[in-house]
Amino acid sequence: MTARHRTLNSVISFILGGVLFAGICYAVLRLATWQWDGVWEYRTVFWKGWITTIWISAAALLLSVIFGLTCALARRAPYPAVRWLAAGYVELIRGTPLLVQLLILFYVVADATGLQNRYAAGVIILSIFSGAYIAEMMRGGIESVGKSHLDSARAIGLTRGQTYRYVIFPQAIRHILPPLAGQAASIIKDSSLLSILGIAEFTLAAQQVNSATYSTLESYLPLAVGYLALTLPVSLLARKLEGRFRYET
Amino acid sequence: MKLEFHSLTKCYGSHTVLDGITAQLNFPRALVLVGPSGGGKSTLLRLVGGLELTDEGTIRLDGELVPTHEKSLRLYRSGIGTVFQSWNLFPHLSAMANIMLPLTAVHRVPENEARKRALELLERFHLADHAHKRPAELSGGQRQRIAIARAVVIRPRLLLFDEPTSALDPEMTAEVLEVIADLKAEGRAFILVTHAMNFARVVADEVAFLAQGRIAEHGSAKDFFSTPRTPEATRFLERVLKY
Numbered sequence: 042m043t044a045r046h047r048t049l050n051s052v053i054s055f056i057l058g059g060v061l062f063a064g065i066c067y068a069v070l071r072l073a074t075w076q077w078d079g080v081w082e083y084r085t086v087f088w089k090g091w092i093t094t095i096w097i098s099a100a101a102l103l104l105s106v107i108f109g110l111t112c113a114l115a116r117r118a119p120y121p122a123v124r125w126l127a128a129g130y131v132e133l134i135r136g137t138p139l140l141v142q143l144l145i146l147f148y149v150v151a152d153a154t155g156l157q158n159r160y161a162a163g164v165i166i167l168s169i170f171s172g173a174y175i176a177e178m179m180r181g182g183i184e185s186v187g188k189s190h191l192d193s194a195r196a197i198g199l200t201r202g203q204t205y206r207y208v209i210f211p212q213a214i215r216h217i218l219p220p221l222a223g224q225a226a227s228i229i230k231d232s233s234l235l236s237i238l239g240i241a242e243f244t245l246a247a248q249q250v251n252s253a254t255y256s257t258l259e260s261y262l263p264l265a266v267g268y269l270a271l272t273l274p275v276s277l278l279a280r281k282l283e284g285r286f287r288y289e290t
Numbered sequence: 291m292k293l294e295f296h297s298l299t300k301c302y303g304s305h306t307v308l309d310g311i312t313a314q315l316n317f318p319r320a321l322v323l324v325g326p327s328g329g330g331k332s333t334l335l336r337l338v339g340g341l342e343l344t345d346e347g348t349i350r351l352d353g354e355l356v357p358t359h360e361k362s363l364r365l366y367r368s369g370i371g372t373v374f375q376s377w378n379l380f381p382h383l384s385a386m387a388n389i390m391l392p393l394t395a396v397h398r399v400p401e402n403e404a405r406k407r408a409l410e411l412l413e414r415f416h417l418a419d420h421a422h423k424r425p426a427e428l429s430g431g432q433r434q435r436i437a438i439a440r441a442v443v444i445r446p447r448l449l450l451f452d453e454p455t456s457a458l459d460p461e462m463t464a465e466v467l468e469v470i471a472d473l474k475a476e477g478r479a480f481i482l483v484t485h486a487m488n489f490a491r492v493v494a495d496e497v498a499f500l501a502q503g504r505i506a507e508h509g510s511a512k513d514f515f516s517t518p519r520t521p522e523a524t525r526f527l528e529r530v531l532k533y
């Protein structure tokens with residue numbers, strides 16, 4: 042990027058920032074009829090929902106990494122049936138909306154298997170969804186390791202497992218971590234859909250507050266801010282990881 | 291060392307790369323494979339190293355059959371030191387860690403013992419100052435010498451070098467060839483594929499000439515370079531020694 046481009050960029054950012062700021066000021070002044078008192082009464086509902094969103098997302102991230110890793114390894118398995126199964130899972134999940142998966146998996150699968158805890162079901166379904174995306178990231182990371190290194194590993198006499206442990210994973214991780222951090226942000230946002238299962242996470246909490254107070258914006262603006270408070274740091278982390286790993290060889 | 295091939299055949303798809311090689315090669319220490327590009331030298335070396343499976347025929351190393359099943363093949367490979375043309379080292383590991391990996395992971399040598407053996411080799415190859423560096427921070431010649439150290443550190447029964455200097459400039463080439471000559475003086479057995487004919491002439495006990503998937507001729511280095519018996523070898527030597 043040239044110096045001129047950079048100047049142009051900052052000018053544009055400055056103007057856009059100014060417009061946004063003016064818009065917010067306008068909204069604040071215009072909506073003189075803010076009714077925060079009613080919503081303030083329900084602050085513990087928000088707080089509990091927010092905390093629930095955090096642990097649901099954390100659990101789903103952990104579980105989906107496990108699903109993704111299993112699937113990525115399965116796609117490289119020596120047995121074709123296992124490879125097809127893994128590929129089918131990825132295509133099926135990535136080809137359908139999360140909402141549809143929630144409807145089908147929760148009301149059909151979770152019911153049929155007697156999974157009564159809706160929180161567990163929600164986390165598992167979210168993980169199945171996110172795991173398919175993570176599987177693709179991991180596959181990309183694993184495939185980024187040059188064939189010559191696998192040859193070297195074989196020549197030394199490493200087993201398959203040792204090759205993953207000492208050669209593939211340490212090299213793949215730098216390709217996987219940045220998009221994985223991005224995926225963490227996606228999980229946080231996607232977890233809002235779990236509200237339709239009656240899971241009392243952040244979005245459902247805001248909906249409850251809204252129906253109790255009839256002040257829509259006052260209920261939903263904190264919702265947006267609450268999600269941003271979670272996703273912004275994660276996105277920044279992703280950005281930072283990307284920069285770090287790009288320049289290191 | 292005694293290396294025996296019996297109707298050794300290797301194909302890639304419909305392309306026959308090694309075409310029923312039967313030969314017995316005896317060499318106290320150094321066997322050098324020469325021949326035109328595409329003649330099958332690398333393929334033969336990879337078969338001897340247990341990195342590829344034969345389509346037909348057998349290979350015996352000192353009378354012992356090279357295995358054909360992955361599990362025993364892995365064990366076999368772990369006793370052989372291999373150095374390729376380039377990209378031998380793992381880029382995320384330091385020189386030291388690269389050399390130690392086969393010892394600790396494959397040969398179950400304790401960490402401090404492995405470190406000691408790696409350091410000895412690094413010192414011997416004048417690389418001790420670079421022990422902590424990653425491959426990207428090393429010159430091509432240094433990288434190849436570290437790759438050789440990694441192949442040697444396991445005290446292999448046989449070393450395999452596939453054109454270890456062809457990606458290097460003359461000065462680095464000299465560094466690497468020096469190390470190989472040094473290993474020979476120490477009594478290590480190896481097979482070397484090289485286009486460096488002058489070095490081959492000096493270092494080889496036995497030379498095998500590989501062309502069109504066959505060992506056209508083999509014999510002592512002295513005989514091969516002074517009086518090649520086949521017209522192919524004569525032409526090959528004329529061509530490569532011309533400049």
Ligand SMILES: Nc1ncnc2c1ncn2[C@@H]1O[C@H](COP(=O)(O)OP(=O)(O)OP(=O)(O)O)[C@@H](O)[C@H]1O
Nearest residue numbers: 302303305307325326327328329330331332333334
């Ligand atoms: N993995 C492979 N798949 C398909 N063909 C291959 C493969 N490896 C080698 N070949 C082919 O086999 C033939 C012999 O290759 P090989 O690398 O053994 O020759 P070489 O004597 O080592 O040549 P060079 O001196 O150029 O290294 C070539 O025609 C090559 O294209």
Ligand SMILES: [Mg+2]
Nearest residue numbers: 331332333453
């Ligand atoms: Mg070759």
